[in-house]
Amino acid sequence: MAHQKDTVLVVGSLAFDDLEMPTGTFNDVLGGAATYSSIAASMLAPVRLVGVVGADFPEAHLRSLRQRGVDTAGVERQAGQTFRWRGRYSADLASRETLDTKLNVFADFRPKIPTAYRQSPVVLLGNIHPKLQLEVLHQVDKPKLVIADTMNFWISGEPAALDEVLRKVDLFVINDEEARQLAGTHNIVRAARVIRARGPARLIIKRGEHGALLFDEQGTFFVPGYPLEEVLDPTGAGDTFAGGLAGYLASVGEITPATLRKGMFFASALASFCVEGIGPKRLLAAEKHDLIGRLDEFTRMVDYGGTLGFED
Numbered sequence: 001m002a003h004q005k006d007t008v009l010v011v012g013s014l015a016f017d018d019l020e021m022p023t024g025t026f027n028d029v030l031g032g033a034a035t036y037s038s039i040a041a042s043m044l045a046p047v048r049l050v051g052v053v054g055a056d057f058p059e060a061h062l063r064s065l066r067q068r069g070v071d072t073a074g075v076e077r078q079a080g081q082t083f084r085w086r087g088r089y090s091a092d093l094a095s096r097e098t099l100d101t102k103l104n105v106f107a108d109f110r111p112k113i114p115t116a117y118r119q120s121p122v123v124l125l126g127n128i129h130p131k132l133q134l135e136v137l138h139q140v141d142k143p144k145l146v147i148a149d150t151m152n153f154w155i156s157g158e159p160a161a162l163d164e165v166l167r168k169v170d171l172f173v174i175n176d177e178e179a180r181q182l183a184g185t186h187n188i189v190r191a192a193r194v195i196r197a198r199g200p201a202r203l204i205i206k207r208g209e210h211g212a213l214l215f216d217e218q219g220t221f222f223v224p225g226y227p228l229e230e231v232l233d234p235t236g237a238g239d240t241f242a243g244g245l246a247g248y249l250a251s252v253g254e255i256t257p258a259t260l261r262k263g264m265f266f267a268s269a270l271a272s273f274c275v276e277g278i279g280p281k282r283l284l285a286a287e288k289h290d291l292i293g294r295l296d297e298f299t300r301m302v303d304y305g306g307t308l309g310f311e312d
């Protein structure tokens, strides 16, 4: 009999994104870090989502999440408008600029974890105010794994609260620029050591198309980005990576150095679907066999048929 999968609790933003891409402008695109994370995690395990939307957020978006096994009972609907983010990407998609952030109903968001969600073995704290991340941790019963993300805004604006988050999470997931900023050093390996000394035993540093590095008690591990000929929109790739990893770990139910390493391939493969479409479109269309195809490709990509060393 197949074992019962653990559930992932995702807390964070649901949004409308207005995306100025080299290929054109796309308005009112479904977005938000928690949206991307829960779509990715739901490919692998049951998900519970906590966030807030405004009166303008179509019920159809929530319905499509539910159809994928995302419990949306924790998504509050408030009078007012949904959080909106507007960004402009460079021609090579390597960088982006935030043009506008309208917090709207997200401004007063205080995550309320429904009683039925309190025992969630895997908790993914999306990029929200670190004080709210701590409030979530006060409301849950000893999860097996707490994963957290953050962003430059909180690193510079809320260092004390973020330090407390760092002391309370098991796995911290950030991108390379944020790691440098947080550690105050340019070298990524040194930055990882500095950040881990401040709390999280495990740290993942995401490097966009260049993959991601894991630093843990067993050393350093690397997963490549899946090589793609066409990338349309990197928005949400990092959140997809974190959600995919959380979903994989919940599906196996065990958090070990080996499952973390294997999970990073699932995370990277899911992030590759995310960037192939505008918003979460391609990720939403990805099916299990698509994922299996990319995992097989990964296996071939890193297998050179032997053990590294001199022949003697």
Ligand code: AMP
Residues within 6 Å of the ligand: 013, 014, 015, 016, 017, 030, 031, 032, 033, 084, 085, 101, 127, 128, 234, 235, 236, 237, 238, 239, 240
């Ligand atoms: P990523 O590309 O992984 O950094 O995630 C982009 C997503 O994060 C977009 O869908 C935005 O709606 C959302 N986002 C942007 N700024 C914020 C913010 N200040 N707080 C929460 N979510 C945000």
